[in-house]
Amino acid sequence: MTGARRIKLIVAYDGTHYNGWQVQPDLPTIQGTLEALLEQIEGARVHVAGSGRTDAGVHALAQVAAVSICNPIPCPNLKKALNRLLPRDIRILAADEVAPGFHPRYDARSKTYEYRIWRAEVCPPFERLYVHHHPYPLSEEKLAAAARRLVGEHDFSAFAAADDRDQLGRSKVRCIHSSDVHRRGDMLAYRVRGSGFLKHMVRNIVGTLIEYAKGNLDDAGINSLLRPGASRRAGPTAPPQGLFLIGVEY
Amino acid sequence: MTGARRIKLIVAYDGTHYNGWQVQPDLPTIQGTLEALLEQIEGARVHVAGSGRTDAGVHALAQVAAVSICNPIPCPNLKKALNRLLPRDIRILAADEVAPGFHPRYDARSKTYEYRIWRAEVCPPFERLYVHHHPYPLSEEKLAAAARRLVGEHDFSAFAAADDRDQLGRSKVRCIHSSDVHRRGDMLAYRVRGSGFLKHMVRNIVGTLIEYAKGNLDDAGINSLLRPGASRRAGPTAPPQGLFLIGVEY
Numbered sequence: 001m002t003g004a005r006r007i008k009l010i011v012a013y014d015g016t017h018y019n020g021w022q023v024q025p026d027l028p029t030i031q032g033t034l035e036a037l038l039e040q041i042e043g044a045r046v047h048v049a050g051s052g053r054t055d056a057g058v059h060a061l062a063q064v065a066a067v068s069i070c071n072p073i074p075c076p077n078l079k080k081a082l083n084r085l086l087p088r089d090i091r092i093l094a095a096d097e098v099a100p101g102f103h104p105r106y107d108a109r110s111k112t113y114e115y116r117i118w119r120a121e122v123c124p125p126f127e128r129l130y131v132h133h134h135p136y137p138l139s140e141e142k143l144a145a146a147a148r149r150l151v152g153e154h155d156f157s158a159f160a161a162a163d164d165r166d167q168l169g170r171s172k173v174r175c176i177h178s179s180d181v182h183r184r185g186d187m188l189a190y191r192v193r194g195s196g197f198l199k200h201m202v203r204n205i206v207g208t209l210i211e212y213a214k215g216n217l218d219d220a221g222i223n224s225l226l227r228p229g230a231s232r233r234a235g236p237t238a239p240p241q242g243l244f245l246i247g248v249e250y
Numbered sequence: 251m252t253g254a255r256r257i258k259l260i261v262a263y264d265g266t267h268y269n270g271w272q273v274q275p276d277l278p279t280i281q282g283t284l285e286a287l288l289e290q291i292e293g294a295r296v297h298v299a300g301s302g303r304t305d306a307g308v309h310a311l312a313q314v315a316a317v318s319i320c321n322p323i324p325c326p327n328l329k330k331a332l333n334r335l336l337p338r339d340i341r342i343l344a345a346d347e348v349a350p351g352f353h354p355r356y357d358a359r360s361k362t363y364e365y366r367i368w369r370a371e372v373c374p375p376f377e378r379l380y381v382h383h384h385p386y387p388l389s390e391e392k393l394a395a396a397a398r399r400l401v402g403e404h405d406f407s408a409f410a411a412a413d414d415r416d417q418l419g420r421s422k423v424r425c426i427h428s429s430d431v432h433r434r435g436d437m438l439a440y441r442v443r444g445s446g447f448l449k450h451m452v453r454n455i456v457g458t459l460i461e462y463a464k465g466n467l468d469d470a471g472i473n474s475l476l477r478p479g480a481s482r483r484a485g486p487t488a489p490p491q492g493l494f495l496i497g498v499e500y
Contacts, residue, residue, distance in 0.1 A: 014375035059376070088378040125264035126309070126380065128338040 004068045007075065008098045009034075009048075009082075011063045014089040016129050016241065020056040021063070030054075030090060034065065037085045041078070042069045051104040051111065051248040055200070057240030059130065062093065064104040064248040104248065110177055112193040112246040115206045115238065120186040131187060132242035134210065140188065143213035144181040146222060147190060150205065151176050158230035159208070161200035161237075172198060181209075191246070206238035257325065258348040259284075259298075259315040259332075264339040266379050266491065270306040271313070280304075280340060284315065287335045291328070292319045301354040301361065301498040305450070307490030309380065312343065314354040314498040354498065360427055362443040362496040365456045365488065370436040381437060382492035384460065390438065393463035394431040396472060397440060400455065401426050408480035409458070411450035411487075422448060431459075441496070456488035 019027040038046035079095040118131040175195040211217040269277040288296035329345040368381040407422040425445040
């Protein structure tokens with residue numbers, strides 16, 4: 001592509017009404033929505049590369065994407081044009097020209113996710129799409145301790161989605177840099193930063209942490225899940241709407 | 251109704267998907283949704299009295315309602331049953347038995363509303379249903395000054411909806427107890443407490459405050475709108491999704 005520029009986009013989205021990030025035929029997706037609009041602007045098919053997929057119903061505060069376009073539109077105008085054309089549940093927070101080789105997935109050093117659990121008996125209407133409502137008894141101390149236990153390099157095979165075909169035969173060892181639980185009013189926020197995440201991994205971690213915090217799983221159980229070749233599967237998979245991709249670090 | 255108990259309900263709702271509080275044939279409303287469920291529980295038609303209507307798309311943190319039912323269900327169980335049956339965008343925050351004569355509208359001393367204006371260039375996806383996105387230049391000092399100007403007793407005829415037939419011939423004098431603007435990050439929150447509000451009154455106040463803060467209306471203009479028999483109409487009417495009924499004071 002002569003004259004093509006590489007543009008890095010920071011994208012926030014409410015995943016409620018989308019079948020996740022990745023393009024799927026006849027289903028609304030974030031990537032598909034962005035590609036359709038960029039095709040209008042570019043007058044040709046545009047591939048939007050993302051830092052990784054998010055599942056149906058999962059949100060992003062700052063997903064990172066990149067596109068190569070020949071249209072000479074200045075970046076601030078591109079941002080404005082996209083925000084004018086996009087549905088209001090997808091917003092471009094930044095658009096900047098970067099080196100031609102930039103790839104949001106392969107260049108990422110780490111990613112940060114947050115999972116939000118609402119602890120009060122009643123979940124406010126305004127939070128319902130953005131938290132997992134779990135008002136049942138659990139030990140926050142145990143939740144926090146089990147979260148910290150995950151820091152370091154582990155084989156997360158037991159935490160991958162059963163149908164994660166992309167990862168067949170590939171290493172499922174990932175490094176978790178930080179893994180903490182914070183209380184914010186009636187909300188428990190679990191924040192995890194790591195070198196990479198398998199499909200459903202964060203949601204399976206959260207499901208496992210909750211089981212541990214309720215006393216349904218002990219230390220030996222957690223340890224056995226983190227062992228290479230674990231026979232048990234982690235989980236259950238916590239529901240998608242509590243999960244936010246917070247950011248991608250380069 | 252022999253044995254009927256009067257129950258006061260505190261109701262929070264996300265008004266996005268409703269045609270306002272008041273029952274309307276074949277349209278989803280908050281009152282209609284509550285009445286249909288209470289009829290299931292009571293086995294007979296139940297009238298839900300509210301502290302006042304909210305327009306289509308307007309939200310409530312703590313609307314107050316009251317019902318008379320004969321079903322002996324304890325209040326905590328009624329609250330749980332309603333929250334199990336209601337859609338998740340309507341929540342019962344409290345259910346308590348009160349004096350038989352309690353009426354949420356006639357007994358109210360004052361009501362508090364908040365109107366949220368998002369000032370940043372980009373409106374986050376998660377705020378889009380709960381703010382009026384107005385990133386254009388305006389003077390926050392003028393906004394705050396004009397807000398304070400409304401405190402006291404005034405004839406708000408110019409701020410009533412043109413089609414407010416319920417109020418035909420009735421006094422449109424209302425007393426505003428407080429009227430302030432606060433900044434919370436990228437949001438401007440206008441909070442107003444008053445003895446009562448006409449249809450569209452808060453939204454017309456906000457539209458008028460913004461016009462003043464943009465220099466499109468001067469002090470004489472505001473004064474003339476507050477004069478009995480004002481010939482001009484206030485406004486424009488700010489959009490509904492920025493408005494929250496915060497609470498009702500008894």
